Amino acid sequence: MNSGQQWSVREIGQVEMAGPHTLIVDEGRVGWAHLAVTRSGAYDRGAYQRANRLVGNPPTEAALEILLGPTRLRFQAAATVALTGVQSAVTIQLPGATRAVDCESTLTLPAGSILDVPQFHLGLRGYLAIRGGWATTATLGSRSTDTLSGLGPAPVKAGDPVAIYANASRFPQHDANVVAFRARAQTDGPLPLRLLPGPRTSRYFDLHEWVLRDHWLVSTASNRIGVRLEPSQPDLPTPTAIDSNATPSEPLVRGAVQVPPDCRPVIMGPDHPTTGGYPVVGVVTEHDSDALAQLRPGEAVRFVDIRL
Amino acid sequence: MPIFDWLPEGGEGTPPLPPLPAPDSVPTSMSAISRYGERSVLIDVVPGAGTAVAAHLRAVLGDRLVDVVPAGHCVLATFHLPASVTEVAKALTAPASNADDVAEPRTVVVPVRYDGEDLADVAKQVGLTTEEVITAHCDAWYRVDFFGFVPGFAYLTGLPVQLHLARRATPRTRVPAGSVAIAASYSAVYPRSSPGGWHLLGTTDAPMFDPAHAQRPSLLQPGDRVRFERL
Numbered sequence: 001m002n003s004g005q006q007w008s009v010r011e012i013g014q015v016e017m018a019g020p021h022t023l024i025v026d027e028g029r030v031g032w033a034h035l036a037v038t039r040s041g042a043y044d045r046g047a048y049q050r051a052n053r054l055v056g057n058p059p060t061e062a063a064l065e066i067l068l069g070p071t072r073l074r075f076q077a078a079a080t081v082a083l084t085g086v087q088s089a090v091t092i093q094l095p096g097a098t099r100a101v102d103c104e105s106t107l108t109l110p111a112g113s114i115l116d117v118p119q120f121h122l123g124l125r126g127y128l129a130i131r132g133g134w135a136t137t138a139t140l141g142s143r144s145t146d147t148l149s150g151l152g153p154a155p156v157k158a159g160d161p162v163a164i165y166a167n168a169s170r171f172p173q174h175d176a177n178v179v180a181f182r183a184r185a186q187t188d189g190p191l192p193l194r195l196l197p198g199p200r201t202s203r204y205f206d207l208h209e210w211v212l213r214d215h216w217l218v219s220t221a222s223n224r225i226g227v228r229l230e231p232s233q234p235d236l237p238t239p240t241a242i243d244s245n246a247t248p249s250e251p252l253v254r255g256a257v258q259v260p261p262d263c264r265p266v267i268m269g270p271d272h273p274t275t276g277g278y279p280v281v282g283v284v285t286e287h288d289s290d291a292l293a294q295l296r297p298g299e300a301v302r303f304v305d306i307r308l
Numbered sequence: 309m310p311i312f313d314w315l316p317e318g319g320e321g322t323p324p325l326p327p328l329p330a331p332d333s334v335p336t337s338m339s340a341i342s343r344y345g346e347r348s349v350l351i352d353v354v355p356g357a358g359t360a361v362a363a364h365l366r367a368v369l370g371d372r373l374v375d376v377v378p379a380g381h382c383v384l385a386t387f388h389l390p391a392s393v394t395e396v397a398k399a400l401t402a403p404a405s406n407a408d409d410v411a412e413p414r415t416v417v418v419p420v421r422y423d424g425e426d427l428a429d430v431a432k433q434v435g436l437t438t439e440e441v442i443t444a445h446c447d448a449w450y451r452v453d454f455f456g457f458v459p460g461f462a463y464l465t466g467l468p469v470q471l472h473l474a475r476r477a478t479p480r481t482r483v484p485a486g487s488v489a490i491a492a493s494y495s496a497v498y499p500r501s502s503p504g505g506w507h508l509l510g511t512t513d514a515p516m517f518d519p520a521h522a523q524r525p526s527l528l529q530p531g532d533r534v535r536f537e538r539l
Contacts, residue, residue, distance in 0.1 A: 033375040033386070034362070035517075035526045036455035139519045149459050151519055199342035199350040249456060251377045251384035253345050275379055275456035283345030 009135040013075040013162035016114070021067040022156040024134050025127075027060045028270065029142040029151070036274045039254065040146035043224060043270050043293035044125055045286075047085030051129035054082035054106045061133035062143040064156060066126040069119030073162055079109045080131035085294060086123030087183045091116045103183075122183035123294040132164030147224045148271040183294065190215040190300035191291060193267075195257065195282040197307065207259055208281040208305075210239040215302035216265065218295045225273070226258075226266040227292050232300060238263045249277045255289040256280045257303070267292060341393050341400075347374070348386040349396050355381045356465060358454060359413075359531035365396070367404040378530050379454045380463070413451075415533045418497065420446065420488050422538060424508035426476075430490070434470055442538060444468045445509055450495060450534040455526075460499035460517025462528045467495045479505030486512045488536065495536075499526075510536075 025048060028041025042048035042065060049059050064071075069088065083090060083103050092099050092107065093114040101107050103126075109115060120126060136143050136153045145152040184191065197208055214236055216229035239259075252258070252275060256268045260278045267284055269292070282303070284292070295301065340352040353361050358378030365385055366376050377384040385396055422442045431438045450464035467490055475491045480503065483489070487498040489506035498504060499516035516527050528534065 031375055032459075032525075033377045033384070034455060034530055035459060036457060036461055037459040037519075037525075140522055140525060151459065196343065196345055199344040201342070248380055250350070250382055251379050253348050253384070253386065255345055273456070274377065275454070286346055 008166045009163050010077075010132070010166040011161045011163045012077040012079055013073055015071075015156055015158055015160040015162060016074050017070060017072040018156050018158050018160070019066050019069050019071050019119075022071060023065045023067075023145040023147075024062050024136055024153050024156065025065040025144045026062040026142055028144050029140045029146070032140055033251070033274050037140060037151065038146060038148060038271055038274050040144040040148075040152065040224075040270050041142065042127065042144075044085050044127065044290045046290050047125070047293075048127045048129075050104065051082045051084040051127040054084070054104070055080045055129050055131040057129055057131060057133055061129065062136060063127050063129040063134060066117065066128060068124060069117060069126070071117040071128070073115045075109050075113050075115070075162065076111060078111050079162075079164075081107050081109060081115060082129050083107075083117060084127045084129075085183070086120040086126040088120045088126065089118050122185055124296050125293045130162070130164055132166065135163040135165050146271050148273060184291070186296075186299055190302040191288075191295065192304045193288045193292070193301050194285045194306045195303040196285065197282045197305065200280065204259075204279045204281050207239050207279055211257065211259070211265055211281055212303050212305055215300050218297050218299050218301065219264065220297040222295075222297065224269045224271040226269050227295065229265045229267070229301065231263075249275045250280070252276045252280070253283060255284040255286065257282050257284060269293075341396050343391065343393060344384065345391075347389070347391050348384055349391045349393055351383045351385065351396060351400070353381060353383055356451070356453065358383050359452065361400070362530060364404060365399055368399040368402050369395075377454070379456070413531045413533055414529070415535070416528055417535050417537050418488070418512050418514050418527075419539050420510040420512050420536045422446075422510040424488065424510045426489075426507040427509055430471070430473065430507050430509065433473055436470065441471065441509070444471055445490070445495070446536040446538045448535075450536075452528045452530050452532045452534060453494075454530060458499065458502055459519070460526045460528075461496060462516075462526075462534075464495045464534055465493065467493055469493075473507060475505040476507060479503055483508065484511070486514070486516070488512055 025042040028039040029037055048063055051063050052059050052061050087103055090101050092101055092109055093116055139151050215232045217232050219228040219230050221228045252268050252272050254268050258266045258276055258278045258280050342350045344350045361383050362376040362378040374388055375386040427438050431441045448466050448468050450466040452462045453465045454463050471490055472493050482501055483498050483504035485500040487508045488510040489496055489508050491506040497512055497516050517525055519525050
């Protein structure tokens with residue numbers, strides 16, 4: 001809770017298995033960019049908010065951001081959880097009984113059960129919210145891990161407790177409305193990313209035209225700092241050389257498309273540096289920046305020029 | 309393209325600094341305010357004027373803003389709601405409703421032991437003695453121009469021109485926390501250990517950045533005047 005009140009913490013289970021990169025996230029560190037503290041927070045904000053809504057949490061409660069998958073939680077006490085943003089063959093296991101359950105729905109777990117989340121079929125980042133919120137200490141008003149600066153809690157690992165705030169009974173009852181959502185499949189073709197030109201439209205006119213020319217592939221070097229892109233065709237002509245000495249450091253925003261001298265565009269993610277010295281050709285819309293959270297290396301994107 | 313025709317203060321670090329312009333004299337001769345995504349705009353300013361423009365916007369627009377981030381020659385203003393270039397243009401020319409809303413710059417003294425690994429090398433490169441380098445560095449007045457690189461890393465303008473040097477050819481993989489360093493026209497203190505390519509002149513024990521202090525995590529704020537005091 002961000003209300004500043006003291007909330008008592010209740011341990012209700014343990015993490016039995018954590019995926020390769022499981023982080024605690026919330027809406028991020030708001031209002032510290034002037035001190036070079038980036039916002040951080042959930043990458044797919046829409047999925048994060050849906051997860052909280054499905055369990056009846058306030059929309060800013062901390063949840064897990066699970067990269068790619070296998071995660072198993074054991075619950076000593078009953079709990080209400082939801083997994084959003086991805087497709088995975090989730091099961092609830094009790095001694096002698098295993099039941100398949102859905103993503104994007106409210107899941108009620110009895111005491112003594114195990115929530116098993118195998119590797120995702122679709123999507124890259126799953127959001128696991130729990131009624132009562134993931135309890136952990138806030139730093140500068142946020143419980144998010146900032147992978148660039150290291151602010152916030154350490155990544156979640158096997159053996160960690162599952163702890164919630166005990167006052168969840170004061171939250172409104174959760175609504176179990178099914179949220180219409182379909183995880184994107186690779187067969188859907190290149191993901192269109194709406195690109196707002198600017199802020200240096202005249203200076204980087206040619207570079208802006210250049211990124212619109214072709215589609216791009218998500219590089220394996222992508223992370224929460226940024227999604228790195230590679231040309232989909234090796235013979236894509238490179239734009240005229242950019243003199244990076246002539247581009248002074250300027251503030252960056254999430255979604256900004258920066259073109260470093262190696263001509264591999266980077267789309268800034270939630271843990272982006274607050275300033276950068278390479279040309280920015282435009283900004284991906286907030287909605288499409290969320291969608292980038294779910295792209296795996298090798299998936300294709302293309303930019304769509306839009307003007308407000 | 310610079311748009312504010314006032315001059316940044318400070319010159320090359322000759323104390324004392326002239327006072328900042330009063331809030332009601334924020335200049336009107338602006339031309340470049342650019343949209344930067346859905347919620348932000350970027351405002352070009354004369355180098356050095358960023359912190360004053362940021363403070364003015366904060367005073368006029370208050371809670372409508374999520375962030376106001378000064379950088380060397382521009383200011384980023386991010387709104388909760390979709391950003392409006394017109395609103396920012398109006399805010400820049402509006403007087404702050406209350407002059408107290410634009411805080412006076414503070415003066416912060418940072419005590420330094422001039423024991424840096426690069427002191428002798430810097431002296432050699434700029435053709436001064438180490439004693440002259442130390443004197444030049446701690447006699448100057450600095451201003452916090454902007455933050456970048458890591459949380460709490462303040463770019464301080466006002467480094468005497470005879471100490472201007474390009475960054476080290478090979479950055480260090482680890483610079484200790486509290487290192488007082490220079491590069492190009494800036495001085496800075498590494499708030500925590502990190503990689504870094506600046507020239508190390510000394511060390512301070514001043515706590516530069518502590519995220520546990522949620523009210524004021526950073527010793528320095530944009531616009532602060534800074535002096536280094538030799539220990």
